[in-house]
Amino acid sequence: KNEVEQSPQNLTAQEGEFITINCSYSVGISALHWLQQHPGGGIVSLFMLSSGKKKHGRLIATINIQEKHSSLHITASHPRDSAVYICAVWKGGGSRLTFGEGTQLTVNP
Amino acid sequence: DVKVTQSSRYLVKRTGEKVFLECVQDMDHENMFWYRQDPGLGLRLIYFSYDVKMKEKGDIPEGYSVSREKKERFSLILESASTNQTSMYLCASSLGLAGAPRADTQYFGPGTRLTVL
Numbered sequence: 001k002n003e004v005e006q007s008p009q010n011l012t013a014q015e016g017e018f019i020t021i022n023c024s025y026s027v028g029i030s031a032l033h034w035l036q037q038h039p040g041g042g043i044v045s046l047f048m049l050s051s052g053k054k055k056h057g058r059l060i061a062t063i064n065i066q067e068k069h070s071s072l073h074i075t076a077s078h079p080r081d082s083a084v085y086i087c088a089v090w091k092g093g094g095s096r097l098t099f100g101e102g103t104q105l106t107v108n109p
Numbered sequence: 110d111v112k113v114t115q116s117s118r119y120l121v122k123r124t125g126e127k128v129f130l131e132c133v134q135d136m137d138h139e140n141m142f143w144y145r146q147d148p149g150l151g152l153r154l155i156y157f158s159y160d161v162k163m164k165e166k167g168d169i170p171e172g173y174s175v176s177r178e179k180k181e182r183f184s185l186i187l188e189s190a191s192t193n194q195t196s197m198y199l200c201a202s203s204l205g206l207a208g209a210p211r212a213d214t215q216y217f218g219p220g221t222r223l224t225v226l
Contacts, residue, residue: 031212041220090212099152
């Protein structure tokens with residue numbers, strides 16, 4: 001079993017919908033990252049969080065340390081949000097990120 | 110803005126060739142990383158470095174080596190390329206601490222898609 005599990009693997013939405021991507025992990029962590037990868041390969045870091053909630057524009061990331069769970073929400077989704085969203089954790093006392101397999105999001109106009 | 114550049118976007122090599130992938134960052138970051146990305150397997154760490162001339166093995170170091178002679182440059186070397194090393198290779202850097210890894214935001218390069226024939 002992977003230490004970082006994302007759901008769903010694939011998600012198709014209509015423009016304007018509210019989207020949630022989930023990430024569960026099975027290890028103690030010092031930080032959790034959400035990354036975005038557009039077609040063509042480039043990866044951008046969206047959030048790094050260790051507690052609570054962060055917001056950037058239409059993106060919101062939350063984390064529940066006790067439940068070992070994080071969610072990435074996109075409000076008022078747009079076709080340009082179509083990308084792979086990747087969850088990654090930095091284990092407590094660790095030296096590298098452990099990645100989930102990613103969620104492919106497609107937003108149709 | 111942090112900029113991480115990789116020497117090639119696409120590369121085609123033959124089995125047995127020695128391959129060099131170069132990564133340069135311009136933000137004086139301490140930590141640098143090499144990943145490969147394959148369908149269904151996600152991102153996997155090959156090697157990382159948290160200081161000049163220091164390197165640590167990641168999860169899949171076999172068949173690879175690295176070099177970090179200057180702070181801004183981290184090279185990945187395939188000593189004798191094989192077809193199972195056909196993949197997307199991504200470099201990343203983070204601020205970090207000199208001599209120690211730290212859970213900072215990582216900045217990724219555009220990737221090199223390597224094909225080994």
